[in-house]
Amino acid sequence: MREPWAGTGQLLRLALRRDRIRILIWFVAIVGTVAATVPALEVAYPDAAARQARAAILTNPSAVMMTGPAFGLDDYTLGAMVANELSLSLFVTVAVMSVLLTVRHTRSEEEAGRTELLRGLPVGHYAPATAALVHVAGVNLVIGAGTALALLGGGLEVAGSAAMGLATAVTGLVFGAVAAVTTQVTAHARAATGMAMVVLAAAFVARGVGDVIDSQGSWLSWLSPLAWAQQTRLFVDLRWWPLALSLALTVVLLAVSVRLARRRDLGAGLRPERGGRAAANPILLSGQGLALRLLRGTIIGWSVGLVLMAITFGSLANSLEDMLAEVPDLGAWIGMGGGDLIDAFAGAMLSFLVFGVGAFAVGAVLRLKTEEEGGRGEAVLATGASRLGWVANWFAVVVVASIVMLVLSGLGLGLGVQAATGSADAIGRLAVSSLAYLPAVLVMAALALALFGLVPPLAGLAWVLVAWVVFVGWVGALLDLPAGLMGISPVDRTPTVPVEAADPGPLLVLTAIAAVLTIGGLLGIRRRDIRSS
Amino acid sequence: MTAIRTENLVKTFGTTRALDGFDLTVETGQVAGFLGPNGAGKSTTIRVLLGMLRADSGSASVLGMDPFRDAVAVHRRLAYVAGDVSLWPNLTGGEIVDLLTRIHGGTPRRDARRADLLDRFELDPTKKARTYSKGNRQKVALVAALCTDAELYLFDEPTSGLDPLMEAVFTDEVRALRDAGHTVLLSSHILAEVEKLCDTVTIIRSGRAVETGTLGDLRHLTRSSVTATTAADPARLAALPGVHDLVAEDARVRFDVDDAEISGVLAALNEAGVSHLTVAPPSLEELFMRHYGDETVAAGA
Ligand SMILES: Nc1ncnc2c1ncn2[C@@H]1O[C@H](COP(=O)(O)OP(=O)(O)OP(=O)(O)O)[C@@H](O)[C@H]1O
Ligand SMILES: [Mg+2]
Numbered sequence: 057m058r059e060p061w062a063g064t065g066q067l068l069r070l071a072l073r074r075d076r077i078r079i080l081i082w083f084v085a086i087v088g089t090v091a092a093t094v095p096a097l098e099v100a101y102p103d104a105a106a107r108q109a110r111a112a113i114l115t116n117p118s119a120v121m122m123t124g125p126a127f128g129l130d131d132y133t134l135g136a137m138v139a140n141e142l143s144l145s146l147f148v149t150v151a152v153m154s155v156l157l158t159v160r161h162t163r164s165e166e167e168a169g170r171t172e173l174l175r176g177l178p179v180g181h182y183a184p185a186t187a188a189l190v191h192v193a194g195v196n197l198v199i200g201a202g203t204a205l206a207l208l209g210g211g212l213e214v215a216g217s218a219a220m221g222l223a224t225a226v227t228g229l230v231f232g233a234v235a236a237v238t239t240q241v242t243a244h245a246r247a248a249t250g251m252a253m254v255v256l257a258a259a260f261v262a263r264g265v266g267d268v269i270d271s272q273g274s275w276l277s278w279l280s281p282l283a284w285a286q287q288t289r290l291f292v293d294l295r296w297w298p299l300a301l302s303l304a305l306t307v308v309l310l311a312v313s314v315r316l317a318r319r320r321d322l323g324a325g326l327r328p329e330r331g332g333r334a335a336a337n338p339i340l341l342s343g344q345g346l347a348l349r350l351l352r353g354t355i356i357g358w359s360v361g362l363v364l365m366a367i368t369f370g371s372l373a374n375s376l377e378d379m380l381a382e383v384p385d386l387g388a389w390i391g392m393g394g395g396d397l398i399d400a401f402a403g404a405m406l407s408f409l410v411f412g413v414g415a416f417a418v419g420a421v422l423r424l425k426t427e428e429e430g431g432r433g434e435a436v437l438a439t440g441a442s443r444l445g446w447v448a449n450w451f452a453v454v455v456v457a458s459i460v461m462l463v464l465s466g467l468g469l470g471l472g473v474q475a476a477t478g479s480a481d482a483i484g485r486l487a488v489s490s491l492a493y494l495p496a497v498l499v500m501a502a503l504a505l506a507l508f509g510l511v512p513p514l515a516g517l518a519w520v521l522v523a524w525v526v527f528v529g530w531v532g533a534l535l536d537l538p539a540g541l542m543g544i545s546p547v548d549r550t551p552t553v554p555v556e557a558a559d560p561g562p563l564l565v566l567t568a569i570a571a572v573l574t575i576g577g578l579l580g581i582r583r584r585d586i587r588s589s
Numbered sequence: 590m591t592a593i594r595t596e597n598l599v600k601t602f603g604t605t606r607a608l609d610g611f612d613l614t615v616e617t618g619q620v621a622g623f624l625g626p627n628g629a630g631k632s633t634t635i636r637v638l639l640g641m642l643r644a645d646s647g648s649a650s651v652l653g654m655d656p657f658r659d660a661v662a663v664h665r666r667l668a669y670v671a672g673d674v675s676l677w678p679n680l681t682g683g684e685i686v687d688l689l690t691r692i693h694g695g696t697p698r699r700d701a702r703r704a705d706l707l708d709r710f711e712l713d714p715t716k717k718a719r720t721y722s723k724g725n726r727q728k729v730a731l732v733a734a735l736c737t738d739a740e741l742y743l744f745d746e747p748t749s750g751l752d753p754l755m756e757a758v759f760t761d762e763v764r765a766l767r768d769a770g771h772t773v774l775l776s777s778h779i780l781a782e783v784e785k786l787c788d789t790v791t792i793i794r795s796g797r798a799v800e801t802g803t804l805g806d807l808r809h810l811t812r813s814s815v816t817a818t819t820a821a822d823p824a825r826l827a828a829l830p831g832v833h834d835l836v837a838e839d840a841r842v843r844f845d846v847d848d849a850e851i852s853g854v855l856a857a858l859n860e861a862g863v864s865h866l867t868v869a870p871p872s873l874e875e876l877f878m879r880h881y882g883d884e885t886v887a888a889g890a
Binding site: 057058059060062063066067070073074168169170172173174175176177178179180181319321322323324327328329330 | 664675694
């Protein structure tokens with residue numbers, strides 16, 4: 057192949073032109089959060105004593121899962137606090153962003169046929185993917201630099217701020233490179249995103265479990281690119297070299313990606329498409345059949361992922377007991393006895409798994425928009441299906457799948473806890489408890505439905521609620537956000553079962569909100585134009 | 590000089606043999622028509638010629654170069670329009686035309702040519718691509734391709750979304766390209782378009798070239814349609830060598846006859862007495878029906 061990179065510069069310009077708003081939003085959201093967090097932490101934890109008290113409760117497994125390897129807990133400075141409690145969410149966010157941007161500019165374009173338009177021009181074989189990666193790298197560098205400046209602005213020291221900025225950028229880059237590989241493997245953008253997200257989830261779990269095994273990072277942590285960024289021991293005892301691992305992995309992944317891309321046809325994945333049935337089976341033709349079929353892969357993927365995560369989290373309960381044995385004061389200190397502590401841990405993990413169920417539900421409802429804009433909604437409706445039936449059946453499938461996923465999460469968590477602690481009733485109790493989160497999930501799904509029905513161009517804003525739910529769940533307490541703001545999150549409104557009783561009050565309110573939103577969405581779809589391109 | 594040559598090209602997708610020993614030659618300066626039923630392998634061929642697909646075996650050369658290895662160099666000298674054009678939803682048509690022409694290697698042409706094409710194709714360049722109809726998306730790609738000054742133009746069903754007026758504009762443009770000495774490969778399902786524009790025609794079926802040559806050659810190879818009012822016994826006529834598909838109504842008979850056997854048939858008619866006779870060359874339509882139709886038979890067998 058000659059001139060395989062011809063035209064990369066032009067494609068890069070095109071990517072920037074297409075993404076200018078998108079980049080701005082990511083930048084403001086990420087850098088803005090960092091810039092706001094540092095002063096908020098200073099207010100919430102004004103002195104060393106307050107921070108030290110905070111540090112004392114950060115060693116239990118549920119906290120370790122959501123934070124980082126515990127460096128500097130004995131002298132918990134503001135910097136150490138930022139590194140420990142903010143950096144993981146920051147790294148995960150840029151990783152998600154990088155996966156989405158990479159897929160958007162590679163496989164999505166290819167699947168839509170626009171890459172064919174470009175490759176008919178003097179544009180080299182590798183140019184589209186290279187432009188996408190340079191673009192993603194650029195965005196990560198800008199966000200990394202912004203992060204570093206925001207930290208500096210918050211009064212943190214220079215080297216640590218720079219290192220955290222660089223760690224942010226490099227972590228984003230690694231996951232961009234992961235997506236560069238997954239986009240070569242499958243011909244479908246959605247599948248490529250899913251595969252990269254599975255890698256991210258695995259990295260998350262490996263880092264979390266690894267750090268539970270050894271609070272400063274065990275061998276398992278070191279398998280995770282998320283851990284490398286954290287292992288720089290930001291603001292505590294800074295070392296830069298773990299970032300070299302990230303860069304090395306990026307190079308390796310890009311080499312793999314090039315290797316896979318070298319011989320493959322435009323538009324193809326690694327394996328040729330298989331054939332399927334010649335005629336529809338009866339399930340496909342039933343009211344919910346089409347929705348079920350179209351969402352099948354997504355449902356299976358999320359379910360398997362959630363169950364695996366749940367079992368992993370559950371099995372960590374063991375180390376909690378060990379820890380209690382070692383530090384008997386700990387349980388008393390945070391006001392809970394031994395048995396309750398396990399429940400508290402399980403409750404925290406459950407609320408965390410609910411993020412996944414909520415994200416599934418919102419994504420699955422918003423697929424309706426993709427269906428509509430792809431003209432397929434129109435095709436279904438033209439056959440005489442009512443709009444209400446089309447949307448209601450779809451929504452019903454999402455709701456049932458969400459229930460199944462909640463129960464599966466509870467079962468998995470219970471299984472892990474039971475295996476780890478020998479507690480006899482964990483499985484049943486957690487499976488039932490998980491249903492307390494159903495109203496919260498319904499609110500998220502119903503918001504997506506309402507936006508889709510009433511203001512379809514803005515339907516994507518349903519993700520803002522999901523992001524807020526995750527944000528509140530993750531750093532809300534840390535930042536000591538006002539209860540009003542936290543309460544926007546329906547998950548935050550839900551009692552933390554099984555520690556707290558499943559008080560029906562808030563659950564009924566959430567259910568009512570979900571019902572109103574659902575009705576609004578269904579009425580909306582009956583009146584508005586069907587859009588297609 | 591040969592602009593495009595493929596020999597024994599084979600391309601498989603899993604178990605599907607999309608191209609199965611396909612040969613194609615297009616001489617420089619020719620307008621070559623490329624016809625075949627759905628799924629015959631036209632788009633696959635064109636995408637191999639563009640280096641987007643890599644053939645399993647056989648050879649292909651475009652403008653004297655290897656279309657896969659030298660794709661970029663080849664593309665500097667050709668322009669391509671696909672039948673199903675997908676554009677960036679939030680760029681305008683005008684922006685996309687400029688973008689595509691710039692990547693092709695010129696500064697965007699804000700000159701008379703661009704304006705003229707936009708005008709003739711009645712395309713509003715200020716609209717966002719998301720709001721274009723299928724035909725208008727097609728026009729954006731056509732304007733961009735026609736704006737560039739290429740040696741070779743590859744069109745894969747370029748008029749599939751165009752109305753008849755726009756199709757006429759396209760026909761004019763291709764004529765102008767031909768008069769200026771450019772080479773064109775045009776795949777199409779619109780026979781009239783091919784008949785109007787093309788010097789040579791290649792018919793592909795199940796990944797093989799089943800017929801190739803000038804329109805005259807193709808007609809020559811085949812049968813003529815005969816309608817006659819005659820006293821001759823239809824059964825005797827039907828038994829003559831080279832006569833096919835005979836239909837008799839009262840004294841009128843209609844049948845096809847192999848061109849090679851036509852004089853024997855005329856003699857037989859003459860002998861029996863004829864009061865009315867037309868002998869027509871097959872229309873392109875009939876020609877293609879025959880080639881396309883055989884596939885249905887073959888596939889059904
Ligand atoms: N990516 C692919 N994977 C599997 N099979 C493919 C792929 N692309 C094409 N084919 C198959 O190759 C054969 C040729 O397809 P091609 O698109 O070249 O047909 P075509 O002549 O352009 O048809 P049409 O007139 O409908 O455009 C078909 O049987 C098609 O199903
Ligand atoms: Mg085709």
